[in-house]
Amino acid sequence: MQYLHPPIKRNEITPLIVFSFFISLSVVLSNHIQITGNTYSGLATQNHITPYGLSDIGVLVAVFTVVLLCCLALYHITRKAITAKSAGDNKPLAAKPIAACTAIMFALHLPYLLTYYPGFVFNDSLSSIGQALGQLPCSNHFPVAYTALIGACIALAHTLGLSTTTGCALYSLMQTFVMCATYSLMIQWIMQRTCIARWWRAILVAVFGLAPYIATYSIALWKDPLFSAAIVVVTVLLFDFVSTSGKITHNSKAWIPMFAMCCIIIAFLRSNGLLIDAGVFAALLLCSAKRTTSLRRTPANAITAIPLAAIALNLLVTGPIYSAAGIVPAEKAEGYSIPLNQMARVVALDGDMSEADAAYMNELLPFNEYASVYTPTCTDLLKWNPRFNNAALDNDFLMHWISMGIENPIVYFESWELQTFGYWTINHPLVLLHNGNINGGVPQMLNSQAEANAYGITIKNYLGDTAERILSRANLSIPLGWVAWGITFLAITFFLQGRRRYIIVFVPCLMLVASLLIASPIWYWERYGAALQFLAPFFLALPLALPANPPANNI
Structure with a gap:
């Protein structure tokens, strides 16, 4: 960018473009996260992803333009601060x-x-x-x-x-x-x-x-x-x-x-x-x-x-x-929260799976209960369900998770979105207005x-x-x-x-x-x-x- 002094070099602009794109993408993804139920117990019919359309391309381009310009300006300001001589000292803190x-x-x-x-x-x-x-x-x-x-x-x-x-x-x-x-x-x-x-x-x-x-x-x-x-x-x-x-x-x-x-x-x-x-x-x-x-x-x-x-x-x-x-x-289930919810979403939404995967999911929890137990924004009601079989997690869990993910990549990604969006969104109103830490x-x-x-x-x-x-x-x-x-x-x-x-x-x-x-x-x-x-x-x-x-x- 020649209007900045010193100008930002091409090898500097490329990472900023990539960074700006992912922030802009997060905005578009956040716009389609619809939360109408309780975030602890709301079911897939209440907390879900709305369909995407051609208008999202326009939103992505517009947001990307604004974010990139902001990033370039902030990069220039930060660069000047980094290259300025520090007036501080490195002595132990008083x-x-x-x-x-x-x-x-x-x-x-x-x-x-x-x-x-x-x-x-x-x-x-x-x-x-x-x-x-x-x-x-x-x-x-x-x-x-x-x-x-x-x-x-x-x-x-x-x-x-x-x-x-x-x-x-x-x-x-x-x-x-x-x-x-x-x-x-x-x-x-x-x-x-x-x-x-x-x-x-x-x-x-x-x-x-x-x-x-x-x-x-x-x-x-x-x-x-x-x-x-x-x-x-x-x-x-x-x-x-x-x-x-x-x-x-x-x-x-x-x-x-x-x-x-x-x-x-x-x-x-x-x-x-x-x-x-x-x-x-x-x-x-x-x-x-x-x-x-x-x-x-x-x-x-x-x-x-x-x-x-x-x-x-x-x-x-x-x-x-x-x-x-x-x-x-x-319990092992405490460390498997996101994978468990991804697999549960496949069953709850009638996704594709092999007979072996279906049998395994039925072993974890009776098959007909997933629709009423799977909560997209929290995994507690699944892993703490009295009928959930923790012991089955030792029985080739990783292989079944991979197998079901290959068949249902979009379902897996949507499940990940719904369970983590609070940590990466910059625009979802539920996060901006969240006051429930205590x-x-x-x-x-x-x-x-x-x-x-x-x-x-x-x-x-x-x-x-x-x-x-x-x-x-x-x-x-x-x-x-x-x-x-x-x-x-x-x-x-x-x-x-x-x-x-x-x-x-x-x-x-x-x-x-x-x-x-x-x-x-x-x-x-x-x-x-x-x-x-x-x-x-x-x-x-x-x-x-x-x-x-x-x-x-x-x-």
């Missing part, structure tokens, strides 16, 4: 500002805990609490590591002569502190690495401290908040590792312990954490293979081994150790408190109904699709601008998105991808944190 910001945000989040005391208790939470109290058999369906954390807080409360409710509140306090410390670490990174105006700190602290979406997430008794915090911290740490050619591991005593701890948290708190750690390991391995002489003086190989060690530890603990302890492993978990205060009371948990609002109206639990947030596409665009820009060693910084988030696109159990839930939203300020500041002239053969 501890005092992090502590001060943590304290401020923690205080701002406390009213939410007092309003929804002892924190949001979900059906999922009660399963872990029941196991921690010894009232339910121990199972890794909800990670044992998460159950152990809640159990430790409850045990501490009981030791002090306090109630299970207080134990849950202690967990909420601990989690809120960790989340606020995570945001503070990221804010300090932005301030210190870019040296932007000081008033930006106040704005960022206000956003993370006052935003109801963020505050309510901090007191949600889920495994996801700590998992998201670990991804945020790992992302920040990876930048410092690359930008200092590994020297940060010598200059900061906290870097290696924090990195190791976060890799372990990622591996143990969600099943897709193994994929994220594997991506980080592969990226570090590639970086260490290209390291310079200066990097050889750093423990690069040891750093590379950390995410691999976290994976190995997870496989050891959740395999032989859990088995020896009598802990029930998570309410989607069915917290006990929305229903009868009887089940919570059975575990000795009493829900109480200490600040009254007015506080509950002001500190709402139903809040909009940045759509995950917007952030996912934005991060992808920034990664492409870094690649085209020769900052390829920094692509590792994007790996945790890109692997998180990838895991949702291949294994999400439901069409959209912010809690699964919240790390992307929290890291939005980091990625916006990232171009300003780069040194102007990177070494030619650095990591």
